[in-house]
Amino acid sequence: xxxxxxxxxxxxxxxGTSVKIECRSLDFxxxxxxxxxxxxxxxxxxxxxxxxxxKATYEQGVEKDKFLINHASLTLxxxxxxxxxxxxxxxxxxxxxxxxxxxxxxxxxxxxVL
Amino acid sequence: AQSVTQPDIHxxxxxxxxxELRCNYSYGATPYLFWxxxxxxxxxxxxxxxxxxxxxxxxxxxxxAEFKRSQSxxxxxxxxxxxxxxxxxxxxxxxxxxxxxTFGDGTTLTVKP
Numbered sequence: 001x002x003x004x005x006x007x008x009x010x011x012x013x014x015x016g017t018s019v020k021i022e023c024r025s026l027d028f029x030x031x032x033x034x035x036x037x038x039x040x041x042x043x044x045x046x047x048x049x050x051x052x053x054x055k056a057t058y059e060q061g062v063e064k065d066k067f068l069i070n071h072a073s074l075t076l077x078x079x080x081x082x083x084x085x086x087x088x089x090x091x092x093x094x095x096x097x098x099x100x101x102x103x104x105x106x107x108x109x110x111x112x113v114l
Numbered sequence: 115a116q117s118v119t120q121p122d123i124h125x126x127x128x129x130x131x132x133x134e135l136r137c138n139y140s141y142g143a144t145p146y147l148f149w150x151x152x153x154x155x156x157x158x159x160x161x162x163x164x165x166x167x168x169x170x171x172x173x174x175x176x177x178x179a180e181f182k183r184s185q186s187x188x189x190x191x192x193x194x195x196x197x198x199x200x201x202x203x204x205x206x207x208x209x210x211x212x213x214x215x216t217f218g219d220g221t222t223l224t225v226k227p
Contacts (some may be wrong), residue, residue: 043220095158105159
């Protein structure tokens with residue numbers, strides 16, 4: 001199956017700093033990528049939908065200026081958590097798809113903000 | 115709007131026993147349906163999917179699921195559970211227009227020895 005790589009898998013940062021998480025489709029071109037946030041023992045909450053070459057579409061309640069999403073190429077999308085605070089600590093997961101049908105998921109990134 | 119309901123938050127079964135995880139969805143037509151499994155601290159792994167055709171689909175690790183249009187259900191089954199199946203299971207629906215997916219709240223499976 002198709003492979004989606006997410007990096008870093010774990011990151012610890014100080015409050016007030018920014019953190020960038022990368023999501024790469026390794027063997028297919030991802031026209032669309034999705035970013036999710038998952039709280040402990042909870043389901044995936046869709047944060048935004050990212051289409052290559054256009055601005056991301058954010059879900060209601062997600063701060064666009066806090067969670068910057070860039071999808072500059074068909075194989076790479078990035079999520080930048082700006083001015084991170086402890087409440088931003090979470091598990092972030094990306095998924096990518098070449099079109100209709102299945103989503104392929106990254107391994108997730110555990111963010112801890114001190 | 116699409117939605118997914120997984121009625122069982124937590125299920126415990128004995129190793130070797132059969133398993134059924136329930137999933138009901140709401141969508142205007144027949145969507146794409148998926149079951150994913152997640153181990154702690156990991157991403158999601160696809161177990162199986164239904165797009166069209168045969169309503170009984172086979173997946174990896176001995177899992178299968180049956181799409182029942184009349185009941186808007188897509189229940190996951192396994193005839194004999196292994197201890198390594200203990201994990202979180204998510205049912206998901208995605209529209210055929212390549213839109214976003216909606217996930218259920220998940221079912222935590224515990225396997226007793």
